[in-house]
Amino acid sequence: MATALFRSRGYHGTPVRALASNLKMEAGSLYYHFPSKQQLLFDGFEQTMDELLAGLRDAVERESTAPRRLCAAVRFHVRYHTEHQSEAFVSHTEIRALTGRNRAAILEKRDEYEAMFRALIDAGVATGEFDVPDTGLTNIAILTMCSGVADWFSPKGRLDGAAVADRYAELVLRMVRYSGAAGRARGTRAR
Amino acid sequence: MATALFRSRGYHGTPVRALASNLKMEAGSLYYHFPSKQQLLFDGFEQTMDELLAGLRDAVERESTAPRRLCAAVRFHVRYHTEHQSEAFVSHTEIRALTGRNRAAILEKRDEYEAMFRALIDAGVATGEFDVPDTGLTNIAILTMCSGVADWFSPKGRLDGAAVADRYAELVLRMVRYSGAAGRARGTRAR
DNA sequence: CGGCCTCTAACAAACGTTCGGTCGATGCCG
DNA sequence: CGGCATCGACCGAACGTTTGTTAGAGGCCG
Numbered sequence: 443m444a445t446a447l448f449r450s451r452g453y454h455g456t457p458v459r460a461l462a463s464n465l466k467m468e469a470g471s472l473y474y475h476f477p478s479k480q481q482l483l484f485d486g487f488e489q490t491m492d493e494l495l496a497g498l499r500d501a502v503e504r505e506s507t508a509p510r511r512l513c514a515a516v517r518f519h520v521r522y523h524t525e526h527q528s529e530a531f532v533s534h535t536e537i538r539a540l541t542g543r544n545r546a547a548i549l550e551k552r553d554e555y556e557a558m559f560r561a562l563i564d565a566g567v568a569t570g571e572f573d574v575p576d577t578g579l580t581n582i583a584i585l586t587m588c589s590g591v592a593d594w595f596s597p598k599g600r601l602d603g604a605a606v607a608d609r610y611a612e613l614v615l616r617m618v619r620y621s622g623a624a625g626r627a628r629g630t631r632a633r
Numbered sequence: 634m635a636t637a638l639f640r641s642r643g644y645h646g647t648p649v650r651a652l653a654s655n656l657k658m659e660a661g662s663l664y665y666h667f668p669s670k671q672q673l674l675f676d677g678f679e680q681t682m683d684e685l686l687a688g689l690r691d692a693v694e695r696e697s698t699a700p701r702r703l704c705a706a707v708r709f710h711v712r713y714h715t716e717h718q719s720e721a722f723v724s725h726t727e728i729r730a731l732t733g734r735n736r737a738a739i740l741e742k743r744d745e746y747e748a749m750f751r752a753l754i755d756a757g758v759a760t761g762e763f764d765v766p767d768t769g770l771t772n773i774a775i776l777t778m779c780s781g782v783a784d785w786f787s788p789k790g791r792l793d794g795a796a797v798a799d800r801y802a803e804l805v806l807r808m809v810r811y812s813g814a815a816g817r818a819r820g821t822r823a824r
Numbered sequence: 825c826g827g828c829c830t831c832t833a834a835c836a837a838a839c840g841t842t843c844g845g846t847c848g849a850t851g852c853c854g
Numbered sequence: 855c856g857g858c859a860t861c862g863a864c865c866g867a868a869c870g871t872t873t874g875t876t877a878g879a880g881g882c883c884g
Binding site (some may be wrong): 444450451452453455535538539576577578579580582583585586587589590591593594600601606609610612613616617619 | 642643644645646689722730764767769770773774775778780781784785791792797800801803804806808810
């Protein structure tokens with residue numbers, strides 16, 4: 443997969459010839475399948491963002507109360523970052539490698555994602571279930587914390603993706619000071 | 634500054650000629666001051682890591698109780714990431730651009746930094762002041778969350794560095810479930 | 825004059841991309 | 855069933871440009 447190479451060497455640090463040889467091909471042959479290296483990056487970005495948006499929407503829809511919805515969102519987000527680690531990592535670090543309108547298109551989707559997340563917090567604040575001094579800051583703190591999972595997670599590690607997701611959900615509940623946090627994290631597991 | 638360019642375009646995405654023209658020089662002139670592009674990157678890394686290590690040690694030394702020490706550590710970490718945003722950002726994203734032993738040297742310092750942070754949590758757990766289900770995971774969650782500040786912070790934003798640092802300190806206290814969290818964050822401000 | 829510092833020019837290597845040719849599989853026709 | 859055209863997938867070589875780096879000459883300032 444191209445994403446694995448982009449992850450370990452970066453977009454600009456990965457020659458087209460490396461991408462090709464990874465697929466047991468010659469460099470020129472790649473251009474039968476893709477019009478440019480940039481498009482290859484962009485396609486990966488778009489797929490990742492679409493999966494994130496659809497997955498988040500889906501995870502949230504299954505729950506009704508604010509704490510459960512936020513929990514489900516966090517668990518989905520973390521699990522996606524463990525199961526599609528390379529894609530998620532690249533989507534965070536290589537945005538700057540996207541050119542003009544490609545970058546704009548992705549940033550738009552990222553903003554949409556962040557807004558969906560923020561709405562989950564706002565909802566809990568509105569009902570009084572959450573107590574956060576600064577919704578915007580708390581939201582971005584939660585998101586960067588959860589996205590950071592793609593930085594350090596290892597499938598060979600002590601905890602698997604589901605376990606990390608559960609523990610992160612509890613951490614988030616603490617951050618928004620949901621009083622029923624202690625026993626809830628595991629209880630509201632989606633699947 | 635070279636770091637600013639590395640930040641916006643990445644190491645491999647920044648030609649030596651761009652670094653030079655940023656200093657109103659020609660490319661060749663740079664090599665009077667630096668032996669190689671790689672060394673330029675490494676020097677920046679080493680300075681940043683040393684400042685982080687020294688700063689953390691210093692911030693922690695001034696406080697005695699576990700919650701105050703953790704708070705001071707978080708505040709220092711966040712403020713450093715707002716005041717040296719480019720350096721901090723590059724030190725997170727471009728580790729992969731470091732070659733062999735350069736990379737090893739930096740990773741060693743990073744591990745040392747993480748261990749110092751973890752010790753702060755362990756101390757609070759030992760005294761019963763903190764209640765965390767998984768120290769290692771909580772530690773890395775806190776660190777990625779706080780380092781993420783370098784991703785989104787803007788000096789022109791609504792909150793300045795000190796304000797962000799204070800709010801992050803409170804979020805962290807919530808994560809380790811220090812019961813006196815509410816009023817403490819601002820109270821323990823260092824400077 | 826002498827020591828910093830910067831310039832210009834050039835280098836080989838590596839870059840993304842293009843293109844004509846090749847090869848095996850497939851489909852059609854007699 | 856055999857012969858031939860067609861097609862998708864890939865190769866290999868080449869392209870013009872850009873890369874990091876080196877070398878030597880020249881200018882400013884003491």
